[in-house]
Structures are given as structure tokens and as C-alpha cells.
Amino acid sequence: QHEYGSNKLEAEMCLAAVRERTGFNYTCLRLPDVMGPRDNIGSFLRLQALISTGMPVPVGPKRDAVGNIRPSTSGILNRRISLVFVDDVALAIVAAIRAGAAVHGHSLNVASPESPSFQEFVMTLATATNPSKADTLIFDNDKPSS
Numbered sequence: 001q002h003e004y005g006s007n008k009l010e011a012e013m014c015l016a017a018v019r020e021r022t023g024f025n026y027t028c029l030r031l032p033d034v035m036g037p038r039d040n041i042g043s044f045l046r047l048q049a050l051i052s053t054g055m056p057v058p059v060g061p062k063r064d065a066v067g068n069i070r071p072s073t074s075g076i077l078n079r080r081i082s083l084v085f086v087d088d089v090a091l092a093i094v095a096a097i098r099a100g101a102a103v104h105g106h107s108l109n110v111a112s113p114e115s116p117s118f119q120e121f122v123m124t125l126a127t128a129t130n131p132s133k134a135d136t137l138i139f140d141n142d143k144p145s146s
Helices: 002-022 043-053 086-103 118-129
Strands: 027-030 033-035 057-060 083-085 106-109 139-144
Touching: 002 027, 027 086, 033 043, 033 086, 043 057, 043 118, 083 086, 086 106
Parallel strands: 027 106, 033 083, 057 139
Antiparallel strands: none
16 A cells, blocks of 8 residues: 555656646546445455455454564554545546646545544444344454455
8 A cells, every 4th residue: 555655646746747847737636445336456345245254354464574564554443544435536537627727736635524443444334234244243353454
């Protein structure tokens, strides 16, 4: 995730430099995890599958090649997450197009106003999709989160 965010920021800085030199118009949309049909990463679908089968949800820290805990992956249960639904992304794209020059040269954050912890998100998802499993949901601190 960190590398992905860094690469996106670098791309935004390149676009800004090109705009300054050439007047090229651009607008960047900064998206968090996008939920909805055709999830191309599959993490949301894997999470739903774990909930529906009653399998433990892995929340343990990831480790590097020599076994050291990667700091960015510890404490995932309480970490606040940012999400957006795919239909809201489509609406944001249309709004940016309609705004025209007012948003040229800008980077716009697009996300749901809610920012639940990972645990709150999983519990809400379980309650909404499989209420019978919500009360028995298990979080596995030994298996690395995906």
C-alpha cells in the first residue's frame, strides 16, 4: 500500500510539472479501496467468503523476508479504513467532468464520509450479509492479514 500511494503521489507531481510547462489540464481522483461488483483485487470477496463459511479472519501482522514484523501491518483491527462504493466513484467522475476548469490541476479525495475501524467494518459486513455468523466471528491474530 505504501509503495502504491507513493507512486500515485509521484505521478501527480509529474502531471503538475507538465501542466506548469505546457498548460496540460488534468484532474486526479484519489480513491481508497473501491467496493462493488467486479472487485478486481478480490480482497472484499475473500472477506465475504471467510464470513459466510465461518472461517477466522486473518488480522495478524505481515512479516518481511527474514521474519520481522512489518510495522504498517500491526494493529489492523483498530486501524481506520477508507472506502468508497463504485457507483459513488462514477458520480465523482461525472462531477469532475462537469466542473471542468474549476478542478483542472487539482487532486480530489473521493471516499465515504464514514471511516470505520477494520473490526467495525468486518462486523458490519457480517451482520449485513450473514447475521447468523456475526456473533461467532473469529479474528486470527496469528495468520497475517491479506
